[in-house]
């Protein structure tokens with residue numbers, strides 16, 4: 286009955302475990318547009334689903350990975366979709382005193398919200414919600430550095446904004462600079478990856494809170510011959526929002542963060 290929860294929960298917008306929508310910032314008009322788009326879509330779905338006997342089945346393996354205009358390589362035949370998450374966090378960059386040099390990427394951190402059921406049953410709602418995600422405060426979400434569970438304890442897990450999407454894990458870079466995804470909180474495994482391919486975000490991808498362009502879409506793979514916990518092998522970053530640095534280091538501090546949101550799709554070995 287996940288669908289019914291999804292449809293009913295928007296009424297509980299002010300519940301304490303939900304992250305707050307930032308309507309005070311410069312992005313308020315965008316946030317309100319995204320929010321009303323979300324509620325309009327929900328209302329339309331409530332009308333449509335009233336005539337159905339049962340909600341559609343949440344089978345994430347049947348979800349369809351979004352494709353970019355310049356498509357990324359497809360997932361390996363031996364894998365199947367295991368988990369889909371909306372990620373909300375920051376891309377980190379460093380700068381030197383050289384004002385004409387480009388900022389250098391220095392990792393990222395994000396909280397991951399379980400969107401697996403949504404990806405399987407309501408892909409249009411998933412798209413709208415991942416765009417809306419940029420308008421939610423990433424803090425005070427606990428960005429656990431090594432284990433997702435450590436940051437959240439046994440209490441109710443935070444949810445993404447007006448949705449019923451619960452935290453399913455965290456994304457961070459290891460001390461060795463390896464992108465890492467920890468989904469143990471959702472019993473969905475964990476995996477360290479390296480970039481296999483990237484593709485620019487579509488031209489109409491939503492910009493970030495300060496008007497930053499969307500970071501590229503990526504295919505990330507577990508290193509050759511390795512498999513993550515739970516059989517995870519591939520991660521796609523798609524439907525990105527914001528996260529890009531300014532073109533040059535002019536006026537930028539030595540380290541800085543740019544807020545972003547994205548969908549992360551996790552593929553694991555077929556069983």
Ligand SMILES: *[C@@H]1O[C@H](CO)[C@@H](O)[C@H](O)[C@H]1NC(C)=O
Pocket residue numbers: 383384385386387
């Ligand atoms: C500053 O960065 C630019 C662009 O990368 C480069 O061409 C130039 O040589 C750099 N200047 C110094 C002093 O490193």
Ligand SMILES: *[C@@H]1O[C@H](CO)[C@@H](O)[C@H](O)[C@H]1NC(C)=O
Pocket residue numbers: 375376377391392393394428457458542
């Ligand atoms: C990125 O920035 C965040 C926020 O300042 C910080 O917690 C995190 O450790 C940084 N990650 C990396 C890989 O630099």
Ligand SMILES: *[C@@H]1O[C@H](CO)[C@@H](O)[C@H](O)[C@H]1NC(C)=O
Pocket residue numbers: 358361480481482
């Ligand atoms: C990306 O992965 C494919 C296998 O799926 C491999 O053939 C290709 O060489 C990889 N490319 C890079 C740049 O790692």
